[in-house]
Amino acid sequence: MxxxxxxxxxxxxxxxxxxxxxxxxxxxxxxxxxxxxxxxxxxxxxxxxxxxxxxxxxxxxxxxxxxxxxxxxxxxxxxxxxxxxxxxxxxxxxxxxxxxxxxxxxxxxxxxxxxxxxxxxxxxxxxxxxxxxxxxxxxxxxxxxxxSKFKHQDPYHVETLIRSTPVAAFVNITKGCDNFCTFCVVPFTRGRERSRPYKHLIKDIQSLVERGVKEVTLLGQNVNSYKSDCGVCFPELLKGIALETDIERIRYTTSHPKDFNEELMKVSAEHQDKICDYIHLPVQSGNSEVLERMNRGYSRKDYIEKVKMIRNYMPTVSLSTDIIVGFPGETDEQFEETLSLVEEVDYESIYAFMYSPRPFTKAARYEDQLTREQKSERLQRLFKQHELKAFAKAKEYEGQILDILVETYDEKLQNLKGRSTQNKVTYFAGGPELVGKTLAVKINKAFPQTLRGERVTL
Ligand code: SF4
Incomplete structure (x- = not known):
């Protein structure tokens, strides 16, 4: 063949x-x-x-x-x-x-x-x-x-394609990554970082709005290092989208702590009517030595300071993170620092994984690899510690009235499903004509992953 x-x-x-x-x-x-x-x-x-x-x-x-x-x-x-x-x-x-x-x-x-x-x-x-x-x-x-050829030389001019008219759409703003975290294969599989031109993005998002989209999630491996052809950086891009398009809600992921700056927070606070109260900020480890071996470009102290800055500008923000347990050479004490950081930052959700070596990456060649049992035991401890905490945090929403953007209608259950600006999935009763609307919903019950409520008139 x-x-x-x-x-x-x-x-x-x-x-x-x-x-x-x-x-x-x-x-x-x-x-x-x-x-x-x-x-x-x-x-x-x-x-x-x-x-x-x-x-x-x-x-x-x-x-x-x-x-x-x-x-x-x-x-x-x-x-x-x-x-x-x-x-x-x-x-x-x-x-x-x-x-x-x-x-x-x-x-x-x-x-x-x-x-x-x-x-x-x-x-x-x-x-x-x-x-x-x-x-x-x-x-x-x-x-x-x-x-499977990289097209580094091509201008990154993709237009967002959607099949039907979803309420929320993903919009790529960058492609690839230049960071070379020592555990990550992405720079080898998605190539070097490229940013979409600013004007194209504004046009693309406005055209999604005209087709009925209410919320966009700006996507990139590291959205914070967005740099357009005309020198526009990520905070300026967010500001531009907030001012120059009619989109109702803006989310973004993934942020890199080393590039997350105060200018972004100022723009977020200024445009809080549109920019969502949710940030995914991957920490990966709570120990500075491990972070250095991961080539993350920040220390535990730097990360915690960024979190303080975020909470200063966005007091009701919902934070989530990614964590790798059992990175090569990670000691029990270093892992304990991850547990204590999770406690201190008070995340609403964490996405945690056991380290596994990836081809081409530097960490795959580190000699001090941990056993599967060690990694699995640490992962269980982390989940166990966070489980109760996350549920307690979800419970804090009970009695609150949240703005829910309705995404889908379930005919069988005659239920609506939507999300709050803090990214909490919320279910409540209502008809299909409400899809695409942002409604005030009083939260009656919190579950570990979702909320349930009822529509209220303010
Ligand atoms: S973890 Fe993220 S920032 Fe680091 S190399 Fe991978 S994609 Fe880039």
């Missing part, structure tokens, strides 16, 4: 015929919001080729695994998921299976050898080539196709 990297469509009449009939596509998404947004873009691009999304892989003519290599055993996960489709492929040899995302970028053509059922592979920088790649794959069925 031949391998083609330059996937020009070989036979145009066949390609046209291919897209005359609607066909099903199923995308399985792993990982972060960036990947969720990438999958949405893939669906939108494939819709232009007459593919429609189907809820089950057995109804699909095309299956794409949008993989993530940030956590453990990513290739193994791709392998076992593709294995589950073996029977479908036997029944329908025309079924095409593609692997995108970070594993696609990292493994490239090696995946064809390791997982022979895969027909095509592509990386995050090649999503916009997907229509051509898929068409070529269907037309030239005896070849394996690959698109």
């Amino acid at each position: 031949a391998l083609i990297k330059n996937f020009k469509i070989q036979n145009e009449p066949e390609a046209k015929a291919l897209h005359n009939e609607p066909q099903g596509v199923f995308i399985s998404t792993y990982g972060c919001q960036m990947n969720v947004n990438d999958s949405e873009r893939m669906y939108s691009l494939l819709e232009m080729l007459n593919f429609t999304s189907v809820p089950q892989p057995q109804d699909a003519a095309l299956i794409i695994i949008n993989s993530c290599s940030v956590r453990e055993r990513p290739v193994h996960k791709v392998h076992s998921e593709v294995g589950r489709y073996r029977k479908l492929k036997e029944k329908n040899p025309g079924l095409k299976i593609g692997v995108g995302g970070c594993v696609g970028q990292q493994e490239k053509s090696k995946l064809f050898k390791d997982v022979p059922l895969v027909d095509f592979v592509f990386g995050p920088d090649n999503i916009d080539d997907l229509p051509q790649l898929v068409t070529s794959c269907f037309v030239n069925s005896d070849v394996k196709l690959m698109g």
